[in-house]
Amino acid sequence: MYKVITINTLSDKSFDGTLEILAKIVHNQWMAGRIAEGWRYGQQRNDERKEHPGIIPYENLSDEEKEYDRQTVIATIRGLQECGYEIVKK
DSSP states (O other): OOSEEOHHHHTSGGGHHHHHHHHHHHHHHHHHHHHHTTOEEOSSOBTTTTEETTOSOGGGSOHHHHHHHHHHHHHHHHHHHHTTOOEEOO
């Protein structure tokens, strides 16, 4: 487990476990926001009825949808680093 996350850490396979945890958190936050706005699960997205197929547990998402959440995490970490922040594990 890394104590400092760097740009190189993000592409290292040993970071995959942490990346999955963070991606799951991102998905759960997105899902909670949608639910709070009145959205619910639907087999197909329907904006009028506020139905979305992504309102399911992270584990049940397709690999493509999980990758979207992973890339959101990576972009966020890179953005923080570009702003001069260092991410250090306590």
